[in-house]
Amino acid sequence: MIEIRWHGRGGQGAVTSVEMLALAAIEEGQYAQGFPSFGPERRGAPVAAFNRVDTKHINVRSGVYDPDVVVVLDPSLVGLINVTEGLKQSGVLVVNTSKSPEEIKEEVHFDGAVAAVDASRIAWDELGVPITNTTMLGAVIKATGLVKLQSAKSPLEHRFGRVAQKNIKAMERAYNELKIATAN
Amino acid sequence: MEKAKKWPEDWQEIIPGCMVFRPGSAREYHTGSWRAQRPVYDNSKCIKCGMCYIFCPEGCISQDADGYFIADLDYCKGCGICAHECWPGAITMVEEG
Amino acid sequence: MNIVENFDLYAPRLVDKEEHFSAGHRACQGCGEALAIRLMCKALGKDTVIVNATGCMEVVSTMYPTTAWNLPWIHVAFPNSASVGAGVEAGLKVLRRKGKIADRDVKTVAIGGDGGTFDIGLQALSGAMERRHDLLYVCFDNEAYMNTGIQRSGATPFGASTTTAPAGADSTGKSEWKKNLAEIIAAHNVPYVATACHSYPFDFMNKVKKARKIKGPSFIHCMSVCPTGWRTASEDTIKMGRLAVETGVFPLYEIENGKYTMNIKPDRLRPMEDYLKLQGRFRHLTPADIEVIQTRVNLEYNKLLNKVENLQSWEDLS
Amino acid sequence: MSERVGMEIALAAAETVALCRPDVIAAYPITPNTHIPEHLSDIVAEGRLDADFICVESEHSALSACCGASGAGARAFTATSSQGLLYMAEVVPIVSAMRLPVVMIIGNRALSGPINIWNDHSDIMSQRDVGWISMFAANGQEVVDMTVQSFKIAEHRDVMLPVNLNLDGFQLTHVVEPMLFPSQEEVDAFLPEYEPYAAVHPDNIVSMGTLALPEIFNEVMKAKDEVLKDSKKVILEVWKEWEEKFGRTYKPVESYRTEGAEILLLAIGSMAETAEVAIDELRDRGMPVGLLKLRLWRPFPFEEIRNAVKGVKAMAVLDRAVSFGGPGGPVFSEVRSALYDEKVRPTIISEIIGLGGRDVPVGDFIKIAEKAARVAKTGPEEEYEIFGVRGS
Numbered sequence: 001m002i003e004i005r006w007h008g009r010g011g012q013g014a015v016t017s018v019e020m021l022a023l024a025a026i027e028e029g030q031y032a033q034g035f036p037s038f039g040p041e042r043r044g045a046p047v048a049a050f051n052r053v054d055t056k057h058i059n060v061r062s063g064v065y066d067p068d069v070v071v072v073l074d075p076s077l078v079g080l081i082n083v084t085e086g087l088k089q090s091g092v093l094v095v096n097t098s099k100s101p102e103e104i105k106e107e108v109h110f111d112g113a114v115a116a117v118d119a120s121r122i123a124w125d126e127l128g129v130p131i132t133n134t135t136m137l138g139a140v141i142k143a144t145g146l147v148k149l150q151s152a153k154s155p156l157e158h159r160f161g162r163v164a165q166k167n168i169k170a171m172e173r174a175y176n177e178l179k180i181a182t183a184n
Numbered sequence: 185m186e187k188a189k190k191w192p193e194d195w196q197e198i199i200p201g202c203m204v205f206r207p208g209s210a211r212e213y214h215t216g217s218w219r220a221q222r223p224v225y226d227n228s229k230c231i232k233c234g235m236c237y238i239f240c241p242e243g244c245i246s247q248d249a250d251g252y253f254i255a256d257l258d259y260c261k262g263c264g265i266c267a268h269e270c271w272p273g274a275i276t277m278v279e280e281g
Numbered sequence: 282m283n284i285v286e287n288f289d290l291y292a293p294r295l296v297d298k299e300e301h302f303s304a305g306h307r308a309c310q311g312c313g314e315a316l317a318i319r320l321m322c323k324a325l326g327k328d329t330v331i332v333n334a335t336g337c338m339e340v341v342s343t344m345y346p347t348t349a350w351n352l353p354w355i356h357v358a359f360p361n362s363a364s365v366g367a368g369v370e371a372g373l374k375v376l377r378r379k380g381k382i383a384d385r386d387v388k389t390v391a392i393g394g395d396g397g398t399f400d401i402g403l404q405a406l407s408g409a410m411e412r413r414h415d416l417l418y419v420c421f422d423n424e425a426y427m428n429t430g431i432q433r434s435g436a437t438p439f440g441a442s443t444t445t446a447p448a449g450a451d452s453t454g455k456s457e458w459k460k461n462l463a464e465i466i467a468a469h470n471v472p473y474v475a476t477a478c479h480s481y482p483f484d485f486m487n488k489v490k491k492a493r494k495i496k497g498p499s500f501i502h503c504m505s506v507c508p509t510g511w512r513t514a515s516e517d518t519i520k521m522g523r524l525a526v527e528t529g530v531f532p533l534y535e536i537e538n539g540k541y542t543m544n545i546k547p548d549r550l551r552p553m554e555d556y557l558k559l560q561g562r563f564r565h566l567t568p569a570d571i572e573v574i575q576t577r578v579n580l581e582y583n584k585l586l587n588k589v590e591n592l593q594s595w596e597d598l599s
Numbered sequence: 600m601s602e603r604v605g606m607e608i609a610l611a612a613a614e615t616v617a618l619c620r621p622d623v624i625a626a627y628p629i630t631p632n633t634h635i636p637e638h639l640s641d642i643v644a645e646g647r648l649d650a651d652f653i654c655v656e657s658e659h660s661a662l663s664a665c666c667g668a669s670g671a672g673a674r675a676f677t678a679t680s681s682q683g684l685l686y687m688a689e690v691v692p693i694v695s696a697m698r699l700p701v702v703m704i705i706g707n708r709a710l711s712g713p714i715n716i717w718n719d720h721s722d723i724m725s726q727r728d729v730g731w732i733s734m735f736a737a738n739g740q741e742v743v744d745m746t747v748q749s750f751k752i753a754e755h756r757d758v759m760l761p762v763n764l765n766l767d768g769f770q771l772t773h774v775v776e777p778m779l780f781p782s783q784e785e786v787d788a789f790l791p792e793y794e795p796y797a798a799v800h801p802d803n804i805v806s807m808g809t810l811a812l813p814e815i816f817n818e819v820m821k822a823k824d825e826v827l828k829d830s831k832k833v834i835l836e837v838w839k840e841w842e843e844k845f846g847r848t849y850k851p852v853e854s855y856r857t858e859g860a861e862i863l864l865l866a867i868g869s870m871a872e873t874a875e876v877a878i879d880e881l882r883d884r885g886m887p888v889g890l891l892k893l894r895l896w897r898p899f900p901f902e903e904i905r906n907a908v909k910g911v912k913a914m915a916v917l918d919r920a921v922s923f924g925g926p927g928g929p930v931f932s933e934v935r936s937a938l939y940d941e942k943v944r945p946t947i948i949s950e951i952i953g954l955g956g957r958d959v960p961v962g963d964f965i966k967i968a969e970k971a972a973r974v975a976k977t978g979p980e981e982e983y984e985i986f987g988v989r990g991s
């Protein structure tokens with residue numbers, strides 16, 4: 001079972017990210033959970049959301065403490081909160097940043113793998129808004145290989161309707177533009 | 185109307201939800217026993233206006249074949265509204281007993 | 282002698298002979314509310330569902346295993362006859378739409394006393410009126426919680442002695458004025474709002490018939506004399522209702538699409554003392570207290586007349 | 600054919616309710632159940648369900664409107680949580696007394712105060728003795744299945760009682776996961792059209808909600824109690840039919856790895872799933888431990904509980920509610936009372952956990968199982984415990 005923690009700010013759509021990833025996995029016949037952190041946070045506040053993905057029914061319904069993957073939707077959260085808390089050394093940190101993955105690795109003192117993509121710029125280019133949740137989905141799919149990129153398309157189409165193609169394009173760009181610094 | 189027992193004897197006899205499927209079955213209970221005085225009609229004064237019928241809270245006043253009114257003493261509680269509202273003065277309240 | 286409004290000879294010919302609210306109910310001798318319900322049912326006819334709030338009328342009419350009702354009737358609790366009514370109305374509407382019940386108009390009529398309407402049921406009533414259910418709500422107002430033993434409600438008039446607002450050395454009974462419920466409901470843009478009283482039976486029944494025809498919410502506030510709670514003679518029930526109207530303390534009017542009509546307009550209002558002195562609940566009032574009440578009644582009556590004279594129907598405003 | 604779809608469980612509940620073709624839905628928003636009525640209103644607005652959605656002004660009116668609709672012969676549904684359930688509380692026992700088969704989904708949430716929007720079971724436990732059938736789902740699939748079952752059980756002529764289906768707020772309501780949805784045809788075949796025992800309509804006049812005097816009240820209560828107890832027969836029948844048609848098994852008390860178990864955990868709701876992970880770990884270590892999952896809360900499955908504990912030395916009952924100043928968690932006190940007359944019975948301890956959304960990780964179940972193993976030898980250490988509370 002793979003556990004993922006997403007960090008974002010209220011209103012940035014972290015909950016949509018976990019839903020899209022869970023639906024992509026489910027579409028492939030895998031089992032998945034996607035859930036928010038259940039907090040009362042409002043727009044702007046740092047929030048977290050979670051995924052679990054497995055090949056069999058997932059019966060754990062407690063919180064995620066030792067994620068395999070951490071995703072950071074908002075560059076400003078790195079340094080503000082401890083994004084690597086509990087992250088397994090064998091795991092991967094996926095960050096929206098204009099910096100290189102090596103720079104981030106240094107900044108957060110993480111020995112495991114770090115993947116970086118300038119999702120904000122991609123989102124501006126493709127969507128015209130700095131909402132990176134669908135863009136970062138592409139980054140996570142590339143970094144983890146949990147699902148095929150193709151599998152995320154139909155959930156996005158279903159969710160975003162008219163603007164689905166733009167979101168898919170953004171996701172694909174992040175998938176292609178992601179840079180990875182391997183574990184030490 | 186089928187006359188029911190005052191109370192169902194056993195719990196098995198309770199109708200689901202205590203529903204009552206016998207509309208108007210309150211008539212099984214005779215409120216006439218509450219009465220201390222009863223209305224007596226003097227038909228020679230009655231103009232058959234029907235105000236006694238209209239104003240009876242029990243709805244126990246009806247019209248006979250000749251158009252005069254009678255109170256059903258099984259239900260009349262003796263409130264006296266009919267006598268009070270009968271402006272030709274055809275009804276008087278008389279002590280029971 | 283002006284006994285009843287629009288006095289019609291041979292009254293029984295004008296009304297439904299069926300007793301939809303049957304004898305054998307256990308209301309007090311001379312109960313104005315039981316009479317009002319009996320009259321309401323005659324005006325409604327058989328294609329009606331009655332939704333009753335907890336209160337005197339529910340308790341006296343449906344002692345299991347019997348019922349005084351010859352109409353379909355449902356009671357759930359005290360504060361919710363409007364919301365139960367909303368559910369009945371919605372249920373009948375959907376079932377009719379789906380062809381599961383007969384395709385004909387059956388009116389849902391929710392009823393409650395003043396406690397169940399002015400106080401504990403006001404939220405549910407407001408919601409039902411706001412949601413525009415096809416629902417007639419009739420409030421039978423006897424001006425206190427009579428079922429529990431004459432406690433003060435939002436409908437109890439100023440100066441009345443009740444068991445929770447008693448008159449005493451330091452109290453003249455209830456120290457607040459009666460809530461104006463008809464105005465509150467009218468403010469929901471309800472197309473038909475009326476006040477009525479069992480002492481004007483044809484006026485009341487006509488209003489019920491009018492309200493029944495409204496497709497949407499309608500509301501009737503029916504003053505219902507309670508000889509037990511008011512401490513009046515049981516034979517005076519009709520007279521007391523008449524005095525409430527003739528003194529102007531409870532004027533009979535309609536608000537149709539915002540247009541006010543006074544239905545019974547006495548040439549001169551009788552003094553409040555005529556009304557108050559017959560009631561045990563007001564026995565403690567001094568002439569000064571009565572003067573205070575008289576002043577307020579005059580003011581409220583004039584406010585109403587002002588609306589009657591000046592407010593137009595919405596249809597004329599659009 | 601069933602379709603496997605990923606969806607938030609609250610939305611899945613709404614989709615399943617829609618498959619059951621309710622006539623009237625009346626609901627009021629309250630976290631964490633809100634997504635259920637929200638999504639139902641979407642489904643009605645999209646024209647996928649021919650129903651009246653009454654957007655009431657309070658939960659009291661939500662359940663009242665359901666009473667009215669059900670009394671009129673319509674299939675009625677509502678959903679709520681926590682304070683909303685308490686606001687309905689006046690009407691709750693009346694629905695069962697009137698034998699109106701309303702179905703309600705409760706997204707379980709802690710009662711205030713202090714105000715807290717997260718999961719525990721204090722809401723439903725406060726409405727325990729009201730004459731409703733009460734059941735718990737532990738995952739999304741069970742929510743889907745049990746929603747359909749609830750209507751069938753409630754409306755069965757031998758039952759005619761309201762059903763509340765409990766799912767943990769957030770832990771279930773807000774989780775996206777895969778579920779198998781029965782098709783509309785399958786639901787229609789399983790759940791017949793609602794044929795009311797009686798309905799308020801001039802074509803068949805009835806008085807509903809009458810007054811019962813002391814002379815009759817004992818008998819009325821006895822009748823209400825008997826019909827609730829008897830409903831178990833229908834519940835078991837419906838579950839059997841479900842198993843035959845859909846291949847998924849439902850029992851009043853379900854067991855997980857209880858073969859040869861000397862130690863048992865008994866859990867209710869979604870934590871019963873997490874507890875399985877702990878049982879697997881402990882079994883791997885060689886501890887003879889198993890898990891009971893209580894699905895049917897009312898009518899309480901006395902016989903099944905008695906059968907399930909044969910040969911067990913100690914059992915920890917996990918409650919998500921406190922019975923303040925009482926004998927321990929509400930589930931615990933029921934279970935213990937069920938076993939009181941047994942000649943041989945396990946030592947039972949009451950562990951209260953997961954209050955107001957406090958997370959219950961796998962390690963907590965392991966610690967509790969270890970404690971149960973300890974008291975099997977030494978006897979109970981206290982009346983009950985709020986597990987893991989700081990300061991003790």
